[in-house]
Amino acid sequence: MGVTKTEIFTEQQNRIADLAKAFSHPARVAILQLLIARKSCICGDLVDELELAQATVSQHLKELKRIGIIHGEINPPRVCYCINPIVWSEAQEAFGALLDRFTLSTSCCN
Amino acid sequence: MGVTKTEIFTEQQNRIADLAKAFSHPARVAILQLLIARKSCICGDLVDELELAQATVSQHLKELKRIGIIHGEINPPRVCYCINPIVWSEAQEAFGALLDRFTLSTSCCN
DNA sequence: AAATTCTATCGTAAAGATACGATAGAATTT
DNA sequence: AAATTCTATCGTATCTTTACGATAGAATTT
Numbered sequence: 001m002g003v004t005k006t007e008i009f010t011e012q013q014n015r016i017a018d019l020a021k022a023f024s025h026p027a028r029v030a031i032l033q034l035l036i037a038r039k040s041c042i043c044g045d046l047v048d049e050l051e052l053a054q055a056t057v058s059q060h061l062k063e064l065k066r067i068g069i070i071h072g073e074i075n076p077p078r079v080c081y082c083i084n085p086i087v088w089s090e091a092q093e094a095f096g097a098l099l100d101r102f103t104l105s106t107s108c109c110n
Numbered sequence: 111m112g113v114t115k116t117e118i119f120t121e122q123q124n125r126i127a128d129l130a131k132a133f134s135h136p137a138r139v140a141i142l143q144l145l146i147a148r149k150s151c152i153c154g155d156l157v158d159e160l161e162l163a164q165a166t167v168s169q170h171l172k173e174l175k176r177i178g179i180i181h182g183e184i185n186p187p188r189v190c191y192c193i194n195p196i197v198w199s200e201a202q203e204a205f206g207a208l209l210d211r212f213t214l215s216t217s218c219c220n
Numbered sequence: 221a222a223a224t225t226c227t228a229t230c231g232t233a234a235a236g237a238t239a240c241g242a243t244a245g246a247a248t249t250t
Numbered sequence: 251a252a253a254t255t256c257t258a259t260c261g262t263a264t265c266t267t268t269a270c271g272a273t274a275g276a277a278t279t280t
Contacts, residue, residue: 002264008161013143020133025268026119029126036212037186043227049234051118053270058228060268064178074276078226083212087180092209097135099202102193111268112235153257163240173237173270184246188256219224 016098019091020109027052035083037068042078050093122142129201132179137170138194145180145193152188 006014030050035041043061047054051074061081064070068087072079116124120190133139140160141178145151152173157164171191174180 001262002237002266004135004137004238006136007139013136013139016139017134017136020130023130023205024134025114025126026116026123027114027268029123029208030119033208033211034149044225052115055229055271056227056269062228063173063267064185071229074227079228085212085214087182087264088209088212095133095205095209098139098143099198099205101143102198111226112267114268116234138240146243154255165241165259169238172258178255182257184257189258 012094016094018067019087019094022064022067022091025060027056028064031057031060031064032069032083035081040080040082042079042080079106122204126204127179129179129204131195132177133150135170138174141167141170141174142179142193145191150190150192150209152190154188168199 009017020031027050031041031046033044034049038045041053043057045060046057050057052060061070061072065072069091070081071086072081072082112124119127120158132142137160141156144156144159146167148155153164156171158166162170162211169181171182175182179201180191181194182191
């Protein structure tokens, strides 16, 4: 086994889980924070800031691109990575909706 | 290798990544949504709602407990799982702070 | 054209995650 | 005491993730 049964969950549940993967590794959190702070970053800069090999950074960037939360613009000989505002606000709404659904009145045993 | 180098990241980055793991699998999203809706759930109920084996549901509950976002109260012969309001609000603040740090003015290439 | 620079991908090794059947443990019920 | 009920854990198979060295590809620079 070892394979997630995505077909038994809703689109929304699968999408939230996928978006959460963007934030589920400290390197990707660090990358997103740097992209926000710098407004644009190239892979080389990120490799200097993070103590990770260039291949590893590139792999994390690939995952963030797959999710859609960043996109890269080729600006030879470099690549400018940026937050994708559409997907970012999608994440804001998705997490916000889920996190705000719980209030103390919803709690039972505390 | 295959082992995350947590020591090169900040406490905050590691914590956000860990909290995000709670939401990074659709089954755990579904469990949290059910806990909110029902205000308390027992493992058996969850097994009925999710099309997953009892052992699998228990494993996801264990992961959510490890993160701290839920806690179980033994109420023999059952267990009442609840959202932990402290950790839940920690997640609200952590994700909120990160997600709100990006605004359109912070964007570069769009 | 050759050298340089930067990023992506390949190949690979190790660790972690996911899923489930089987079994154990703990408590109530019969 | 035996049976029943419910959850946790064990063992295991498979897939995924993380990490890095090596190499390829694409573009500018010398």
